[in-house]
Amino acid sequence: MEILTGLATGFQAAFTPMNLLYCLIGVFIGTLIGVLPGLGPAATVAMLMPASFVLPPVSSLIMLAGIYYGAQYGGSTTSILVNLPGEASSIVTTLDGYQMALQGRAGVALATAAIGSFFAGTFATVVIAFFAPPLAKVALKFGAPEYFSLMVLGLIASIVLARGSLLKAIGMIILGLLLGIIGTDVNSGVQRYTFGFRELMDGIGFVPVAMGMFGLGEIILNLEREGVARRVIKEIKNLMPTREDWKRMVAPILRGTALGSFLGILPGGGALLSSFAAYSVEKKMSKHGDELGRGAIEGVAAPESANNAGAQTSFIPMLTLGIPTSPVMALMIGAMVIQGVQPGPSVMTEQPALFWGVIVSMWMGNFFLLILNLPMIGLWVRLCMVPYHLLYPAILVFCAIGVFTLSNSEFDVYLMAIFGILGYIFAKLDCEPAPMLLALILGPMMEEHLRRALVISRGDPMIFLTRPISLGILIVAAIALVVAVLPAIRIKREEAFKGD
Amino acid sequence: MRRRTFLITFSIVTILLCFTTYAAEQNYPTKPIRVIVGFGPGGVADLTLRIVAQKLSAQLGQQILVENRPSAGGIVAADAVAKAQPDGYTLLLMSNGNAVSASLFKSLPYDTVNDFAPVSTLGFFDIAMFAKADSKFQTVKDVISYAKANPGKLNIGTINVGSTQNLSAELFKGMAGIEATIVPYKNSPDVLVALRGNDVQIAFDMLAPIISQYKSGVVRIIAITSNRRFSPLPDIPTIAESGVPGYQASSWNAIAAPAKTPKAIIDRLNKEINMALSTQEVKTKLLEIGVTAQGGTPEDLKNLLISDIKKWRGVIERANIPKQ
Numbered sequence: 001m002e003i004l005t006g007l008a009t010g011f012q013a014a015f016t017p018m019n020l021l022y023c024l025i026g027v028f029i030g031t032l033i034g035v036l037p038g039l040g041p042a043a044t045v046a047m048l049m050p051a052s053f054v055l056p057p058v059s060s061l062i063m064l065a066g067i068y069y070g071a072q073y074g075g076s077t078t079s080i081l082v083n084l085p086g087e088a089s090s091i092v093t094t095l096d097g098y099q100m101a102l103q104g105r106a107g108v109a110l111a112t113a114a115i116g117s118f119f120a121g122t123f124a125t126v127v128i129a130f131f132a133p134p135l136a137k138v139a140l141k142f143g144a145p146e147y148f149s150l151m152v153l154g155l156i157a158s159i160v161l162a163r164g165s166l167l168k169a170i171g172m173i174i175l176g177l178l179l180g181i182i183g184t185d186v187n188s189g190v191q192r193y194t195f196g197f198r199e200l201m202d203g204i205g206f207v208p209v210a211m212g213m214f215g216l217g218e219i220i221l222n223l224e225r226e227g228v229a230r231r232v233i234k235e236i237k238n239l240m241p242t243r244e245d246w247k248r249m250v251a252p253i254l255r256g257t258a259l260g261s262f263l264g265i266l267p268g269g270g271a272l273l274s275s276f277a278a279y280s281v282e283k284k285m286s287k288h289g290d291e292l293g294r295g296a297i298e299g300v301a302a303p304e305s306a307n308n309a310g311a312q313t314s315f316i317p318m319l320t321l322g323i324p325t326s327p328v329m330a331l332m333i334g335a336m337v338i339q340g341v342q343p344g345p346s347v348m349t350e351q352p353a354l355f356w357g358v359i360v361s362m363w364m365g366n367f368f369l370l371i372l373n374l375p376m377i378g379l380w381v382r383l384c385m386v387p388y389h390l391l392y393p394a395i396l397v398f399c400a401i402g403v404f405t406l407s408n409s410e411f412d413v414y415l416m417a418i419f420g421i422l423g424y425i426f427a428k429l430d431c432e433p434a435p436m437l438l439a440l441i442l443g444p445m446m447e448e449h450l451r452r453a454l455v456i457s458r459g460d461p462m463i464f465l466t467r468p469i470s471l472g473i474l475i476v477a478a479i480a481l482v483v484a485v486l487p488a489i490r491i492k493r494e495e496a497f498k499g500d
Numbered sequence: 501m502r503r504r505t506f507l508i509t510f511s512i513v514t515i516l517l518c519f520t521t522y523a524a525e526q527n528y529p530t531k532p533i534r535v536i537v538g539f540g541p542g543g544v545a546d547l548t549l550r551i552v553a554q555k556l557s558a559q560l561g562q563q564i565l566v567e568n569r570p571s572a573g574g575i576v577a578a579d580a581v582a583k584a585q586p587d588g589y590t591l592l593l594m595s596n597g598n599a600v601s602a603s604l605f606k607s608l609p610y611d612t613v614n615d616f617a618p619v620s621t622l623g624f625f626d627i628a629m630f631a632k633a634d635s636k637f638q639t640v641k642d643v644i645s646y647a648k649a650n651p652g653k654l655n656i657g658t659i660n661v662g663s664t665q666n667l668s669a670e671l672f673k674g675m676a677g678i679e680a681t682i683v684p685y686k687n688s689p690d691v692l693v694a695l696r697g698n699d700v701q702i703a704f705d706m707l708a709p710i711i712s713q714y715k716s717g718v719v720r721i722i723a724i725t726s727n728r729r730f731s732p733l734p735d736i737p738t739i740a741e742s743g744v745p746g747y748q749a750s751s752w753n754a755i756a757a758p759a760k761t762p763k764a765i766i767d768r769l770n771k772e773i774n775m776a777l778s779t780q781e782v783k784t785k786l787l788e789i790g791v792t793a794q795g796g797t798p799e800d801l802k803n804l805l806i807s808d809i810k811k812w813r814g815v816i817e818r819a820n821i822p823k824q
Contacts, residue, residue: 046541046568050554143699187661187684190822198575198609321696322712323689327540330689334547337712337789346716407540408569409576448686455683456655456699 003129010356019059026063027365030070035078036402041071042327049335057339058354062361068328072311073369076113076304080106082395084215088206088272089307091437092279094214096299103295107239107381112249112297113304114373120257120305121366124312127261128359136320139265144453145463149473151446154273156480157280158438168431176439179204187451199411206441207406208416211399213433217423219392239377249301252282256302260309265316276438278306528588528765532563536581537593538574544708544789545753548623549593551785555776582610586758588765595753596664599808603816604662606823616756617766618801620773623791624752626707627668627725633717640723640742647678654680657691657700668725668749669704670819675744708790726750754801
């Protein structure tokens with residue numbers, strides 16, 4: 001009953017013409033910056049924050065939130081069209097999304113992403129409305145040992161991401177972990193492998209690497225083939241999913257949404273893990289699992305639903321505990337404070353209009369995103385028809401601008417160029433960049449949590465087994481490892497026997 | 501004759517040139533001013549600047565652009581400003597982080613004291629020592645006596661090694677003479693989660709992100725680290741008055757320009773900043789985020805910088821933090 005009155009308050013607060021307008025503005029800006037690679041929601045929210053001071057708190061929060069989840073929507077567009085993940089969460093989308101585009105199914109991929117995101121967004125909104133306070137308590141149960149175990153699970157799941165050789169995938173994971181070591185050590189403050197480059201003190205950023213390995217690497221590959229048979233996109237068949245497509249996307253969307261809704265609650269990396277996790281789950285659970293990586297619709301539907309659900313539920317710790325789960329949330333908390341709203345556990349009781357208004361606006365925003373994005377698909381798809389010699393310089397320029405704006409540093413642009421060349425070499429060697437990127441993201445976090453857990457336990461590694469949640473996750477990780485490795489070993493053995 | 505014409509032309513040109521630079525200083529600013537920030541958007545120092553910049557833009561009639569160049573210790577940002585044109589259009593958001601870096605790093609590409617022309621402080625922000633609301637620690641004395649009775653049992657959470665918060669905890673450990681483990685976290689939310697999940701028993705962090713948690717009754721602020729109480733929370737004692745006399749740590753931020761910036765521009769900026777800081781609007785907004793607005797003269801800032809470099813050097817050496 002309480003929730004119903006709450007929702008009613010929320011509808012009243014959110015359904016004013018002004019708030020609807022700010023919601024629309026927010027998701028529109030979000031979509032734009034999501035489409036522009038590199039330029040992320042954090043920079044945009046920071047720039048718009050002073051402007052939002054003049055708005056009432058509800059409107060400004062609705063707008064800022066719209067930018068955040070709008071960006072998640074937009075990020076998938078470039079992943080699908082030009083193999084360029086704009087956000088960490090859309091790396092996985094490139095795997096099948098870009099393959100679909102190459103097969104002339106870019107429209108279907110984009111529509112699937114939009115539909116999956118809309119469903120996930122709607123579901124996650126309901127989750128927030130009904131279960132926010134109890135779920136927030138779960139987030140507090142996650143200390144250093146639990147996070148470490150979760151990262152281990154994530155890393156093992158990333159082996160599944162690889163399409164080809166298991167050995168190469170493990171090699172790429174180790175490379176990613178090694179790259180992740182670069183930077184300042186959290187516990188002692190000592191610098192590792194920075195070779196005197198101050199820009200490396202905070203480690204290698206994920207965005208330059210992802211844009212280099214995926215975007216630039218792909219451009220070099222395409223240019224190489226230009227003379228022979230360019231990797232042209234075949235004629236565009238249909239824009240909207242067919243009956244068969246609809247049938248195949250339902251289960252992945254449901255699974256992705258459930259996984260994303262849960263992982264999104266965990267501050268620090270939860271939302272990020274969700275798209276990877278959803279993809280890995282699909283690969284093992286879907287009937288079409290073996291098609292993943294070659295343009296299967298499941299490979300777009302699941303991770304896109306997961307990352308949008310995660311983006312939404314990551315508001316739970318902020319709204320109920322006052323704990324931001326990402327830099328964007330930290331900025332939003334800053335905006336709330338300046339507006340005179342004390343974020344924290346009391347928001348729900350003291351500012352019901354704000355709390356419920358934002359929640360209801362999220363559902364509205366997702367609806368806006370759907371009607372904003374579906375008609376745009378035709379336009380985006382036509383982008384694929386632009387002659388490549390015109391398209392690729394534009395992509396290069398946008399990548400360079402995007403990477404530069406991350407922290408206004410030229411160094412990142414060079415870094416992207418280097419990883420572009422590496423991406424090309426790895427593509428030639430049939431090594432998948434996705435497991436490496438995941439390891440690059442997870443590695444530093446894993447180390448940080450491992451060492452912190454050991455500091456807390458005064459060096460006793462049993463802490464990972466005595467804490468029940470940590471133990472549970474580690475058991476799942478062990479099972480996942482067996483599941484991931486067994487088929488490979490079996491195939492190898494069969495091959496070996498055949499060879500005899 | 502020719503020589504004379506030359507001399508006259510030369511003098512006229514020189515005078516004109518002087519006049520144009522003079523005019524440039526008089527008309528300053530004629531284009532947007534960039535303030536480079538050494539950390540990402542969203543932190544207390546960044547928010548402080550954004551609030552003041554909004555007011556300053558209105559006063560100066562030129563946009564103040566905040567440019568975040570996050571890097572460890574803010575070195576990249578400081579270096580960029582130290583080597584920028586000293587024309588008043590590139591400024592640095594300086595903080596006591598810069599004072600810490602001066603001692604924390606083996607070498608810096610700039611001289612923290614001599615390569616910058618100080619303009620004015622913007623505000624001071626307190627650091628709080630806090631525990632969970634239902635914790636058995638009510639006072640600083642409780643913490644000290646627990647740590648003395650159970651050596652090595654106490655966990656103190658802070659953000660990363662070498663941050664002001666981390667060094668404040670080190671300073672406390674040293675001055676109170678206790679054994680405790682300082683657990684470093686990546687950011688403030690992580691510290692808060694660790695505290696609420698009982699991984700650490702107390703924590704040191706900026707007052708700003710804590711106030712809302714305190715007001716909603718989730719955490720208990722045990723003490724404030726600066727030498728005076730925080731005006732909106734008059735009941736909370738300082739650490740110095742709770743049994744660790746002489747303890748003092750606080751954080752500040754300020755505006756600085758490249759060293760050779762003309763004095764006229766520095767003075768103008770100083771005047772405008774102090775004016776902005778004295779408005780009720782800015783004061784209130786800053787207090788909301790736990791910052792006490794406080795301007796001052798360029799000399800005040802210089803003295804503060806020098807004395808803080810000395811203070812943190814001592815703490816870093818006592819805590820045996822390796823130089824980077």
